[in-house]
Amino acid sequence: MKKSKTLDPVDENPPRTRPDEVAVESLQTQIDLLERDRDILLDLGNDITKVREKNDLLILFSSRIKGLFYFTHAIVTLIDPQQETYSAFLLDPASSPIKNHKEYGSLINKHFTLNEPFIRQVISSGEPSSFLLEEIIHAPESPSFLRANYDVGIREILMTPLKSKMQTMGFLHIYSDRTDSFTPEFKRIIKGIAPQISSAVSNIIKYEEIGHKEWINEVLLSLSNDMVMVRDRKDLLNVINHSLKKLINFTHSVMTILDETDQTYMAFLTDSESRYTEYSNYTEAITTPNQVQDGIYDVALLSEKPLVLDMKSFDINAAPLWFKLNYTAGAREMLIKILPGDHPHKHSLILFSDQPGTFDQSAIQIIERISSQLSTAASNISANEELLNKESEKSFLLDFSQDIAGVRTKADLEVAISSVLQRVLNIRLAMIRILDDDGITLTPYMYDKAMFSGIEENFNQLASKNITIHEYLSAQVLTSSEPVIFNIKAEEKKGNSAQYVQLWKKVGFKNAYGAALRVGHVDQGTLWLLTDDINLSLLKGICAQISIAISNIRANEKVLTYKQLLEVENDHLKEQIKTLYNFSDIIGSGPEMQKVYHLISLVAESSSSVLLLGETGTGKELIARAIHNASSRKNKLMIKVNCAALPANLIESELFGHERGAFTGALDKRIGKFELANNSTLFLDEIGEMPLESQVKLLRVLQEKELERVGGKSTIKIDVRIIAATNRNLEEEVKAGRFRSDLYYRLNVFPIQLPPLRNRVEDIAPLASFFINRYSKNAGRKVNAISPKVIQELKVYSWPGNIRELEHLIERSVLLTSGTVLQEIHLPKNRNEREETVDLSNRTLHEVERSYIIEVLKRFNGKISGTGGAAEFLAIPATTLHSKIKKLSIVKSDYFTK
Numbered sequence: 001m002k003k004s005k006t007l008d009p010v011d012e013n014p015p016r017t018r019p020d021e022v023a024v025e026s027l028q029t030q031i032d033l034l035e036r037d038r039d040i041l042l043d044l045g046n047d048i049t050k051v052r053e054k055n056d057l058l059i060l061f062s063s064r065i066k067g068l069f070y071f072t073h074a075i076v077t078l079i080d081p082q083q084e085t086y087s088a089f090l091l092d093p094a095s096s097p098i099k100n101h102k103e104y105g106s107l108i109n110k111h112f113t114l115n116e117p118f119i120r121q122v123i124s125s126g127e128p129s130s131f132l133l134e135e136i137i138h139a140p141e142s143p144s145f146l147r148a149n150y151d152v153g154i155r156e157i158l159m160t161p162l163k164s165k166m167q168t169m170g171f172l173h174i175y176s177d178r179t180d181s182f183t184p185e186f187k188r189i190i191k192g193i194a195p196q197i198s199s200a201v202s203n204i205i206k207y208e209e210i211g212h213k214e215w216i217n218e219v220l221l222s223l224s225n226d227m228v229m230v231r232d233r234k235d236l237l238n239v240i241n242h243s244l245k246k247l248i249n250f251t252h253s254v255m256t257i258l259d260e261t262d263q264t265y266m267a268f269l270t271d272s273e274s275r276y277t278e279y280s281n282y283t284e285a286i287t288t289p290n291q292v293q294d295g296i297y298d299v300a301l302l303s304e305k306p307l308v309l310d311m312k313s314f315d316i317n318a319a320p321l322w323f324k325l326n327y328t329a330g331a332r333e334m335l336i337k338i339l340p341g342d343h344p345h346k347h348s349l350i351l352f353s354d355q356p357g358t359f360d361q362s363a364i365q366i367i368e369r370i371s372s373q374l375s376t377a378a379s380n381i382s383a384n385e386e387l388l389n390k391e392s393e394k395s396f397l398l399d400f401s402q403d404i405a406g407v408r409t410k411a412d413l414e415v416a417i418s419s420v421l422q423r424v425l426n427i428r429l430a431m432i433r434i435l436d437d438d439g440i441t442l443t444p445y446m447y448d449k450a451m452f453s454g455i456e457e458n459f460n461q462l463a464s465k466n467i468t469i470h471e472y473l474s475a476q477v478l479t480s481s482e483p484v485i486f487n488i489k490a491e492e493k494k495g496n497s498a499q500y501v502q503l504w505k506k507v508g509f510k511n512a513y514g515a516a517l518r519v520g521h522v523d524q525g526t527l528w529l530l531t532d533d534i535n536l537s538l539l540k541g542i543c544a545q546i547s548i549a550i551s552n553i554r555a556n557e558k559v560l561t562y563k564q565l566l567e568v569e570n571d572h573l574k575e576q577i578k579t580l581y582n583f584s585d586i587i588g589s590g591p592e593m594q595k596v597y598h599l600i601s602l603v604a605e606s607s608s609s610v611l612l613l614g615e616t617g618t619g620k621e622l623i624a625r626a627i628h629n630a631s632s633r634k635n636k637l638m639i640k641v642n643c644a645a646l647p648a649n650l651i652e653s654e655l656f657g658h659e660r661g662a663f664t665g666a667l668d669k670r671i672g673k674f675e676l677a678n679n680s681t682l683f684l685d686e687i688g689e690m691p692l693e694s695q696v697k698l699l700r701v702l703q704e705k706e707l708e709r710v711g712g713k714s715t716i717k718i719d720v721r722i723i724a725a726t727n728r729n730l731e732e733e734v735k736a737g738r739f740r741s742d743l744y745y746r747l748n749v750f751p752i753q754l755p756p757l758r759n760r761v762e763d764i765a766p767l768a769s770f771f772i773n774r775y776s777k778n779a780g781r782k783v784n785a786i787s788p789k790v791i792q793e794l795k796v797y798s799w800p801g802n803i804r805e806l807e808h809l810i811e812r813s814v815l816l817t818s819g820t821v822l823q824e825i826h827l828p829k830n831r832n833e834r835e836e837t838v839d840l841s842n843r844t845l846h847e848v849e850r851s852y853i854i855e856v857l858k859r860f861n862g863k864i865s866g867t868g869g870a871a872e873f874l875a876i877p878a879t880t881l882h883s884k885i886k887k888l889s890i891v892k893s894d895y896f897t898k
């Protein structure tokens with residue numbers, strides 16, 4: 001250290017005097033100097049203690065001292081005892097020559113260590129110490145401001161420790177571009193004034209602190225005013241980023257919200273300015289729920305004060321994703337405060353900074369002061385959002401319900417569901433399954449085909465699989481009163497190998513939502529939606545709407561089916577009305593028909609199958625209806641199928657029905673005759689004409705009493721009484737391999753053989769009268785009787801077409817008759833065939849007459865006299881016939897053949 005020379009401006013021209021005078025003068029001079037020092041000190045001290053403004057102190061100091069001593073500029077630095085550094089506090093830029101130095105900016109913000117020789121020497125001397133810069137700047141730890149000053153021409157520095165309560169609080173630096181400025185007197189003056197400067201600096205600090213506190217209060221007040229106005233997340237973020245950033249120098253912020261179960265927390269408010277938005281997994285970080293027990297949140301939860309964390313001290317690999325991203329983006333310190341407030345809105349505030357030390361006591365206090373306001377604002381936002389969501393949910397559901405209220409068909413519902421769900425909510429319809437009548441099987445009903453494009457094969461395979469109410473996922477949904485959410489990842493982790501979980505994963509959604517479709521308390525099926533975001537109340541609403549729509553559609557379908565059934569029944573009724581007259585009365589009282597009536601009475605009540613055999617037109621259908629009408633099933637329609645009239649390829653669909661799309665051309669579902677005849681009678685006419693392959697199926701239905709519609713998957717139980725009819729000899733058909741023997745035996749439980757008309761001659765006249773009545777009424781004629789001649793002709797005819805032929809003949813004849821009596825009949829030419837069979841070649845007249853009368857007696861069952869008797873037919877008196885019989889030796893055994 002160099003000894004400074006005294007440079008006293010008042011000493012410049014000393015007068016020549018005597019030594020005693022010199023001594024006195026010198027004493028006087030010293031007194032003067034001391035007085036001047038005292039004046040300066042008093043003056044300056046008085047003024048300095050009044051200083052409140054930071055800038056005024058150095059201005060005042062320089063202006064006063066520069067009149068007495070030479071120096072270039074002065075600054076005051078302050079010690080940070082915690083950091084053990086000192087840094088610029090008061091500057092005098094007006095006179096400072098280093099203000100143009102390139103390092104000036106950084107130097108005035110720099111913190112210089114107290115642990116280096118130069119400053120230690122200043123502190124330990126406790127008094128103003130001057131240094132020649134040349135002598136100290138080369139030391140390795142020399143503070144850089146010395147070198148910078150030297151660079152701009154400063155040569156000497158006077159360092160004076162400033163003390164407060166016996167502690168060095170800072171330094172007064174006085175610089176000079178000369179090497180002899182700091183005289184002992186200068187130093188003395190500075191030493192004397194140092195306490196005042198110290199107290200002025202303390203005052204300024206205090207004043208600044210007060211000012212700073214006031215400013216903080218002002219900012220906090222405006223922040224709290226702003227907070228009151230906060231309506232949404234954006235507003236809140238604005239307040240944090242603008243007002244709070246004025247007080248705390250953080251880089252960015254996040255707010256979180258705790259879930260209802262206290263298990264996880266996730267981002268509530270994210271700062272779009274944060275640098276980690278650029279990372280690819282940013283979205284994942286802000287959308288994934290984090291476990292509370294992550295060593296950060298749970299610790300913060302236990303801490304009353306905001307928790308400041310040195311991010312470097314964490315094991316980054318074990319930290320949550322949001323922490324990793326922030327750390328990677330440069331954050332080194334974070335502050336987390338779990339805000340006061342209860343469920344369902346428990347939030348937290350997290351601030352990040354790249355600079356350790358940002359979150360000091362003052363920052364902690366500020367966060368503590370604003371935390372309840374912040375919590376209220378965040379809770380208000382959440383409540384507000386809930387309200388808005390509820391309102392938009394309501395209006396969405398209203399729209400949706402309106403959209404699907406008008407839906408009448410499945411196709412319309414499909415359009416409504418997929419368009420609204422996908423367009424508005426990004427929800428896709430994975431599947432709707434309907435519970436079958438068996439109460440177990442869940443049959444696919446509707447799904448969003450487009451969603452499975454690319455994996456159709458996979459999907460079709462699954463969709464075609466039989467799923468029941470016991471299937472793992474379906475069972476959970478059907479046993480729950482609430483809809484069930486399946487997190488696809490979690491299901492997979494659980495080791496749940498349900499194939500649908502795998503399929504949904506392929507489609508790429510996070511959650512599957514399963515709900516039971518119920519009307520009242522009755523399960524109708526299951527509904528499966530895929531979605532990323534869960535909004536339970538909205539999904540519940542949608543599900544309820546879809547349930548109603550489906551139940552309406554199904555009811556509609558039932559009505560349509562019922563309508564179809566009624567139409568078919570109507571056709572049958574019409575047919576029945578047409579044929580009503582056919583069985584209003586069965587004409588015929590002869591012994592052959594008596595046998596038939598007896599059989600009908602035996603079998604009618606039972607449900608046994610009946611096989612009606614007989615030539616064409618013998619009345620098989622009439623008898624079938626009579627059996628049905630005499631049974632307990634009479635209140636339902638008898639359904640008739642003419643097996644001969646159906647093409648072989650349609651017979652099954654006709655009998656068993658078919659599902660929509662079962663085969664080309666099957667545009668609609670069709671109910672088969674068997675289903676139609678449930679609890680009634682099915683009359684299978686012309687059964688002998690049925691193709692062999694259909695016979696197999698018919699047999700199966702007869703045996704199992706249940707059927708499947710063509711193209712259908714479920715079985716339908718039926719209770720049908722079968723009456724079959726044929727004019728073929730079924731035994732021969734069986735022998736010829738055209739009719740299955742097993743079916744024959746099943747049908748032939750109770751055969752009834754109907755006699756041909758030619759064996760019932762006694763019924764010909766009553767039948768003819770019956771038909772005359774019917775057709776004369778129908779044709780508006782007055783015919784009411786038949787001439788005996790016509791009756792005679794009818795009785796001898798062989799009637800190959802049986803009663804139907806008689807009926808048609810009478811109908812025709814009535815039309816040709818103008819009077820009241822049918823006089824003329826036009827029988828086919830072969831009417832005398834039977835007579836022609838009598839061989840005339842080598843027989844006597846006696847023989848021919850005898851055989852002719854026997855033949856006639858046979859025809860009339862031995863009846864000789866009266867209406868319908870042989871005498872009437874032969875047009876001879878009965879007495880004549882009796883005598884002829886006697887004469888020709890005809891006995892009863894000749895004409896009563898067994």
Ligand SMILES: Nc1ncnc2c1ncn2[C@@H]1O[C@H](COP(=O)(O)OP(=O)(O)OP(=O)(O)O)[C@@H](O)[C@H]1O
Pocket residue numbers: 581582583585586587588614615616617618619620621622623685725726727803804807
């Ligand atoms: N006993 C009867 N009394 C009155 N009408 C009868 C009688 N038997 C048959 N018919 C009438 O004769 C016509 C033919 O009868 P039906 O159709 O029942 O005969 P079918 O044996 O079933 O004939 P197919 O074998 O050709 O089907 C019908 O109009 C029917 O009303």
